Amino acid sequence: MRKVAIVTGASRGLGRGIALTLAREGGYKVYSTARNGRALHELSHEASENDTGGFVVPYVLDQNDDAAVEQFVSIVYANEGKVDALVNSSYGGLVAIAPHFGKPFWERPTAVFDEAMNIGVRSSYVMSKFVAPIMVERKAGIIVQTSSLGSFIYAFDVAYGVAHAGMDKLTADMAIELREHGVQTVTLHPQGGCNTEFMKWPGAENTVFVGRAVLSLFDQASVSELNNMNGKIVFTGELAEKYGFVHDNDPNGEVTATKIEESKFFRSLANKVHFQNQQEINLEDYNSKTLPWKLSDTNIKGSDMEEYFKGFRI
DSSP states (O other), X not given: OOOEEEESSTTSHHHHHHHHHHHHTTOOEEEEXXXXXXXXXXXXXXXXXXXXXXXXXXXXXXXXXXXXHHXXXXXXXXXXXXXXXXXXXXXXXXXXHGGGTTSOGGGSOHHHHHHHIIIIIIHHHHHHHHXXXXXXXXXXXXXXXXXXXXXXXXXXXXXXXXXXXXXXXXXHHHHHXXXXXXXXXXXXXXXXXXXXXXXXXXXXXXXXXXXXXXXXXXXXXXXXXXHHHTTSEXXXXXXXXXXXXXXXXXXXXXXXXXXXXXXXXXXXXXXSOOGGGOTTOOOOOOOGGGTTOOXXXXXXXXXXXXXXXXXXXX
């Protein structure tokens, strides 16, 4: 029986790459949601070009509307009788903060915070709330949140960090309540940014690479491996090393090898006590000229990654 997945935020960015990969390479039936119907139908057309039989079902959905989300999940359940996998990748914060780069949080409209939290943490909570009972009933299913290193170091602005720390915590706490029901939940982090329609980073991975990381969790990871990852952050490079998938346009494996190596660095950061709890931290003066990207964690300073991060810009 064909596996069924839901991917939110699929009109662009990580959500689009993940939905595309699940359909084209994994043979999934992917219910893909976003507010942009035209972009979803373009995704559906592109996803149909494959040898796996997978396809995208576009569904226009405003995740600010809880009743609409509940109705959407009810339709999926009525059609399929199951949901094998859910990927919460919707995030409204980047669009909201773009006009306000260079300003401290007190000079930004409160809507910047609301957008980061509502289409992100809250929307992931609501979608998971309606999907979880379907998975619990079958005692099977995986929920993935996409997040960012902004959850454990300073990146972009206050709202961005709070929202992504919330995504990580959402995963950790849902895992506690779901684990006795055979359902796992994981937070997936790209390493230091991902190239999307909205953002470009030097040396960043593309969204299909992130999609392959998600697919490896769904189709390659054993139950015991998923139980070990349950509630935790995992990095795309770690999964590439473990499950052997590669980056596009990488005939010599150089890009993939770089992602694997970077994941070790990010793991070392994630495993440290968060910087706000480090007594010897040297927080640099807030300087709008260095924005939109500014790392304040002393773990970066003097490391092999310092030059790498200097190139990050919107």
